[in-house]
Amino acid sequence: MADPEKLFKVNVVTPDGLVFSHRCSLVEMRAIDGQRSVMYNHLPLLTPLAIGEIRVKRSREDNETVNHIAVSGGYFEFSDNVATIIADSAERSSSIDVSRAEAARKRAQAAMEEAKASHDQQSLERAQVALKRAANRISVYNSSN
Structure with missing residues (x-):
């Protein structure tokens, strides 16, 4: 289990509203210049996203849950241990x-x-x-x- 102090907030937002919001230990995405991963205390980052998959690794007591989200471009911002993904469209795998x-x-x-x-x-x-x-x-x- 990840240390609770080592988790950060991730929000995925579209023009239709909030699609996803959880605490996590790792976010992986495809930026327009390549694959990126962000963990707790990462340096501030702002990058445009390519059409691709966002993988959010959330920690639970005995197992690690991974959420998969399809995004059609947008932007990823990380600052003060909050990750914000702003996308024209985003869809959780369970909703596809x-x-x-x-x-x-x-x-x-x-x-x-x-x-x-x-x-x-x-x-x-x-x-x-x-x-x-x-x-x-x-x-x-x-x-x-």
């Missing part, structure tokens, strides 16, 4: 509707093919982002099960 995510992946793939055929670069870029978001949600769901 995998069939809906799979349908979104198929729609994005079809939109990519259509954009390639019509040489529409802007539509292609939007479809690629949609595909990354859908694939991320599926991956986060699978990594937690």
